[in-house]
Amino acid sequence: MNAPWLHVIGITERGLDGLDPATRTLLGTAHVIGPPRAIAPLLVAGHPATPWHAPLGAMLDQILARRGAPTVVLATGDPSWFGIGATLARHLSTEEFAILPAPSAFSLAAARLHWPLQDVACLSAHGRTVAALVPHIQPGARLLALTSGASTVAAIVELLTGLGYGESRLSVLNRMGGLEESRVDFIATEHTGAGVADFNTLAIECVAVAGTPLRPAVPGLPDEAFLNDGQLTKREVRAVTLARLAPIPGALLWDVGAGCGSVAIEWMRAARGARALVIERDASRRELIAKNAEALGTPDLTVSPRPAPEGFPDYERPDAIFLGGDVGNAILFEACWQTLPPGGRLVANAVTLDGEAALIERQSRLGGELVRISIERLDRIGAHNILRPLMPVTQWALVKAHEP
DSSP states (O other), X not given: OOOOSEXXXXXXXXXXXGSOHHHHHHHTTSEEEEOHHHHHHHHHTTOOEEEOOSSHHXXXXXXXXXXXXXXXXXXXXXXXXXXXXXXXXXXXXXXXXXXXXXXXXXXXXXXXXXXXXXXXXXXXXXXXXXXXXXXXXXXXXXXXXXXXXXXXHHHHHHHHHHTTOTTOEEEEEESTTSTTOEEEEEXXXXXXXXXXXXXXXXXXXXXXXXXXXXXXXXXXXXXXXXXXXXXOOOHHHHHHHHHHHXXXXXXXXXXXXXXXXXXXXXXXXXXXXXXXXXXXXXXXXXXXXXXXXXXXXOTTOEEEOSOTTTTGXXXXXXXXXXXXXXXXXXXXXXXXXHXXXXXXXXXXXXXXXXXXXXXXXXXXXXXXXXXXXXOEEEEEETTEEEEEEOOOXXXXXXXXXXXX
C-alpha cells in the first residue's frame, strides 16, 4: 500500500509548538496549507506553505490541486469533528490521506467543565445558522457548540431567550489549550458580552422558564408550533405518519404537496442527519415552510419550487416518500412509485372520497397496510363538553418490494 500523499494534522491553540517531534518532522517533508497564524513561523523560516483559501469549496480545490504531491493541512483540534477531515472523506479514498487529530474543542471543554462527554450534544454554529441548535434545546440538556466568535454567542443567547430558556447557564471557554485561555460564566438573560473572545467554544446547560412548551424530537409537535394556512397534517395523524415513514439517520424524505412542511420538519428532527426535500407549488406555502424550518431547527430543509412530477429527475432518489396532497392523481403517484427504490417507504394520506378510492385500488394492486385514523378532540356546546370529530384520514403505507 502506498503512503498517503496528504496528512491532515490537528493543532491546538499552541500552534506548531504543540506538535510532537514526529509530527514536526512530517511537516518538513511536505508543502503546508493552514491558517495564516499557524503557518507564519514556517513562512518566516522559508518553508513552502500557503494560507488556506475561503470558503470551504475554495479550500477543497486548493488541496485537490496538489493531489499526489506531499501535502500537510493544518486544522484546529480534531479535523473529523465538523472539520476538513470529514469533508475530505467524501472526495478522497482512505488510502490517499491520513488524519492526525489533536484534542477536540469538545474534549477540552468537557474536561474543563467535568461533563461526561457521552451525555453531551456536540454541535457546530461555526459558519452555520444558530437555528440548528433548536432541536437540542430541551430542559436539562447539556450542549457544547463551536462558534464563529462573540457574535455567535450573542445570537445563541437571543435564541435561548426567545425560546423560553433565558435561565440557561452558559460558559464561554476562550482559547482553550493556549497561554491566554480564559472562561466566563453567566445566565443567558444576564449576558453582556464581557470576557467573550473571538475564538471560543460555548457550553450550555438548558434551563426552561416555567410554562415554556416542550418541543421534543419525538414526532407529534402541537399544531400551533407550525405557521399554516389550514393545510396541516394534524398532530395525532402526523405522529402516526412519521412512525410509518420511519426516519433514520441520514435518510432522505420527499414530502410531496408539503403544505406547511410539518411532516418533513418532524422527519428531520426525529433522526440525526435525516434530510428532507419538500415539493410544494404554492409560493406562499413555500414561505411558510421556510419560516417553520428556521423556527423549529431544520434550516437545512430543501424547498423546491418545481412542480411535481416534472422536477423528479433532478432530485436525489429518496428513502421515503410522503404523499399528502393530490393523492388521487394517478400520474403523480406513478412518478413517485417509479422513483422510490426497492426497500423505500411510501405513506399516503387521503381525506376525500376520490383520494380514498385511489388508495384502496393501489393497495389491492401493490399491497401494504390501509387504515382509517379518526380523531376526536374536546370541545364545548354551550355549557356542555363534547368530543368533536376531525375529518377522518385514510392512510396507506407500504415498503416497496425488491425485484425478484
